[in-house]
Amino acid sequence: MPNINISMRAPTKSILLFFLTAALYTNSAAQNYSIKGIVIDTTGQSLPGAVVRIKSGNDSSAVSTNPDGTFLFSKFKSSQFTLSAAFIGYDVYIKAYVINNGTSINITDIKLKPSSNTLDGVVISGTPPVRVTQDTVSFNAKAFPVREGDAVDEMLKKLPGIKADKDGNVTSQGSPVTKIRVNGKDFFGTDVATAIKNLPADIIKNLQFVDDYGDQAKLTGIKTGEPEKILNLTIEEDKKKGYFARASAGVGNSDRYNANLRGNSMKGEQQISFDGTLANANMRGGGGDGITTRNAAGLNYKNEFNSKLSADAGYNFTNDKNNTISSTYTLNILQDSAQNPINRFEDARGNNNADNYNHWFGGNLEYKIDTMNYLKISPNFSYNTGSGNNTGGSLTTQDNLLTRRDSRNSDNSSNFNGRINMFYNHKFSKKGRNLSAWGNINYANGENNRDVYNKYLNTNASVVDSLIQNQLNNQNNRSLNLNVGASYMEPLWAKIFLEVNYSWNRSSTNSSKDTYDGVGGSQLFNPDLSNIYDYQFITNKAGLNYRYIGEKLNYTLGVSAQPVLLKGQNLGNNVETTSRSFNLIPSGRFSYKFSYQQSLDVNYWGRNNQPGFQQLQPISDNSNLQNIITGNPDLKPEFVHSFSAHYKQADWSAGKVLLANFKYESTNDRIVTIKRRVPGTVNQLTTYTNTDGFYTMQGDYNISKPLSPERKYTIGYSGSGQLNNNISFTDDNRIDAKNVSWRQELEFRVDLKDIVNFEIETSYSQNSTHYSSATFTDRRSNRFEYGIEGRNYFFKDLTIGYDFTKQVNSGFDNGITRNPTLLRLSMEYKFMKKNMAALRIEGFDLFDQNSGISRDVFDNVIVDRQVNRLGRYFMLSLIYRVQKFGGS
Incomplete structure (x- = not known):
């Protein structure tokens, strides 16, 4: 009988300990909330480096937005909080939020308005033509219009500090552009000349010339060495579905000829x-x-x-x-x-x-x-x-x-x-x-x-x-x-x-x-x-x-x-x-x-x-x-x-x-x-x-x-x-x-x-x-x-x-x-x-x-x-x- 009593107490204690641990874990998990989102301006342009703060009672936390304007708070103790977002040259954004369902929320309505004193009373279609951040010079495509049917290379000729020669070579601030990206993804590898000819200018929203220090720098912020100069093209939201095709054929004297076919499909x-x-x-x-x-x-x-x-x-x-x-x-x-x-x-x-x-x-x-x-x-x-x-x-x-x-x-x-x-x-x-x-x-x-x-x-x-x-x-x-x-x-x-x-x-x-x-x-x-x-x-x-x-x-x-x-x-x-x-x-x-x-x-x-x-x-x-x-x-x-x-x-x-x-x-x-x-x-x-x-x-x-x-x-x-x-x-x-x-x-x-x-x-x-x-x-x-x-x-x-x-x-x-x-x-x-x-x-x-x-x-x-x-x-x-x- 003593042996039987011992064998019964051990599993009983184990079971009680298991349920107690699970209860504590469940209670703790229920108090952890994930809060993510993106900070943009009134034109939809992301704002990297904006400071986002959340506060509930005495509990508060702050982060800076990533290069694409996104942010994440992985563990927050309250489902009710006040969020603020600030960026130099913009009015501060403040709003209260409540997580009613689940343990996460994705906030996409954070839009910062330019400060009234920043524009000095002059507004250019609501959007500045040029933006400068630590590693990026961004141009608003609407501020540099080109002729209907022109490709991106014609728009590049208008941008200050940018050179685009007849052979498709592009330089930014004296440094050669070695890659083109579309919405952050590589486009035609290192063939810059083909890339800038392939996309029509009228679907482009922004042209961003980026000093790229590599993948680690994007995620951690530690930047070393000489950056690679990259042009990132962002596409207008309403132009992300459709197609474009252009064919040309030419003949000349001295047996010259030039034929080209290019096309682009987006869904x-x-x-x-x-x-x-x-x-x-x-x-x-x-x-x-x-x-x-x-x-x-x-x-x-x-x-x-x-x-x-x-x-x-x-x-x-x-x-x-x-x-x-x-x-x-x-x-x-x-x-x-x-x-x-x-x-x-x-x-x-x-x-x-x-x-x-x-x-x-x-x-x-x-x-x-x-x-x-x-x-x-x-x-x-x-x-x-x-x-x-x-x-x-x-x-x-x-x-x-x-x-x-x-x-x-x-x-x-x-x-x-x-x-x-x-x-x-x-x-x-x-x-x-x-x-x-x-x-x-x-x-x-x-x-x-x-x-x-x-x-x-x-x-x-x-x-x-x-x-x-x-x-x-x-x-x-x-x-x-x-x-x-x-x-x-x-x-x-x-x-x-x-x-x-x-x-x-x-x-x-x-x-x-x-x-x-x-x-x-x-x-x-x-x-x-x-x-x-x-x-x-x-x-x-x-x-x-x-x-x-x-x-x-x-x-x-x-x-x-x-x-x-x-x-x-x-x-x-x-x-x-x-x-x-x-x-x-x-x-x-x-x-x-x-x-x-x-x-x-x-x-x-x-x-x-x-x-x-x-x-x-x-x-x-x-x-x-x-x-x-x-x-x-x-x-x-x-x-x-x-x-x-x-x-x-x-x-x-x-x-x-x-x-x-x-x-x-x-x-x-x-x-x-x-x-x-x-x-x-x-x-x-x-x-x-x-x-x-x-x-x-x-x-x-x-x-x-x-x-x-x-x-x-x-x-x-x-x-x-x-x-x-x-x-x-x-x-x-x-x-x-x-x-x-x-x-x-x-x-x-x-x-x-x-x-x-x-x-x-x-x-x-x-x-x-x-x-x-x-x-x-x-x-x-x-x-x-x-x-x-x-x-x-x-x-x-x-x-x-x-x-x-x-x-x-x-x-x-x-x-x-x-x-x-x-x-x-x-x-x-x-x-x-x-x-x-x-x-x-x-x-x-x-x-x-x-x-x-x-x-x-x-x-x-x-x-x-x-x-x-x-x-x-x-x-x-x-x-x-x-x-x-x-x-x-």
Whole structure:
């Protein structure tokens, strides 16, 4: 009986304990409420960074809204509460709420009204044309209207601080835009030119130029490194259902043709887009070096399957055939052991033909597991093949030495690159506590086969000799990069957070090169120029960041410790080299919001750059006997210190915008060239070494001011400048070359609805180089450029377009440099119902003077280059367009 009593008491106690625990849990759970919502303005634009507070009795809590304007309180003890939302430049929103059903509420009616004193009595359709936040400059599309049927690229031309050239390249505040997103999802991958042509401008609500610091920054707010410039296009709500299609076909003289088909279908968050091109008129605006025939197709898909799962994917195919005829004038600044100056001139001509095929696939899969967990997987694959041949010659002079070279080169290559990025974030119940983890894997495999033929005729005083070189190079490079890391952020007080992070990176590269010399009609293996070389670059980085988040002031102070290991194995002679270093890296970010339309960001960070395999591989590349290049296996990684500042200001009432940027970088252990002259010849031997003293400084500004309330007349001032201190060695003598380049530009734009849109632009730029030795002559080139681009409208169906540019160049060493005058005219007539069809006739480069002129300065070298571009031709095109969005 005692045993029976014991066995009965144990389960009884367990059952009572179970029910008591369940009751307590149920009671606790019933008191926890989830409150989420979104803060917007009266136009429906989200307000990131708004402060939201909820209060019930003595219980209160506060959060800042996410980049998309959303917020979440995961655990609140009362079903009745008062909510307030505040944002600089807006009236405070206050309202009482009651959760009657369930334990959660989604609040979507929080609309903030602009403060009456902010607009100073001037209202522009109820919406400011330009908004400035810490990382975003947002333009209201309605404030920059374009012609019916225009694509997004035409709207970009009107935006202050934005440049969109004829070939589809877009820059914002001097930085290239590398991606386009639609409603926050990638659109056509990195093909910016296709993306801005694919969407009609009249469905766009806002154009947001975002400094993107990556997925972790979006979720935690910790921002490090240099951001990627991204354009995000938001679609009007009533235009998210419908379709758009545009087809065009054109034929011209000189066998020119240009055909394009693009379409876009949207059903809420589901979107499918297609773009196809067949053209031999240099793709889009007729620009670009050489003459290009392009066959291309692109497909983009995005969908939000439910509130948790969304995806986007894109595929692009291109086949480019290009012929470029170039003349290049290269000056090498040298000096001997007695510090005497030596100038080496090379005047080269080339005719290059290339045929390249490229396949790219990429996308993102986002899974919001629940309100606390987020997972993103991003695959990216590319495969390309190419073939080409180049014929040309050069004349090189140095003192009384002269060498003439005739060359014929051909090559075939194939490259595969696969990358998968994974990111996971967990939000804890305590506000601000986050755990992030990531992993990346990148594999690349490339092969290149090159056939080289050179004939040299050398003259030294009255002595003449010749040499013929015939060589075959087969090279294969494989690399595998692994990166994993984690970050944990802990809130210390209401506005103060502490982050601890760690990352590990390993990059492994294998490079094999087989060289064969042509002798007597056969190919003989050359072991001295052949090798197999492996190297590994390994870093461990542990860091600590202190972050303060205020309504106006945000700053992050951090420090990281990073040991670096660089190992190389020369498998040809069984020699191994090892380089170790340790870096203590401080970092900082300061952001101050003077007002909703005025902000300043200041950043500092450090990073390592590993040497390239060609710089490390301890064998020679003598495919050009005038410049034999040999790697240095003892190179150390570079360490770069970077400092940047960004200032943004916008005037709501007038639409005036001021944008300014500054950046400074200095590099320890900079990898530079060492050039040694071969006595009695114009030839030189090139290798690499590490040195200090390299730095670069650059800045730019843009001011845009409308001269009328409806932006009929706009004036813009912009400028940029850059200073580089280049370093090189000749016969162990150091040469510092300071290169200064700057550009100033003035723009005047007129936009009269249904009458005319045109822009007058004039600019002056200068590029000068000063050497550390007083015996070297400074070099300077100048360019003055002016032009007008626009369209005049007659009636409702006739448009006259024009694009005129004049360049005046001076100071270039190439004696045949031209000062081209470029003129392009077009006339378009629209017909059929709703102007669905159009007939266009265009004349390109009517003066037949199109050419590309450039100057590059690096190490101790100045390169002036001029290339051919597509010349005069005429084209007749038929365009057909259909679209239906919403109820229209």
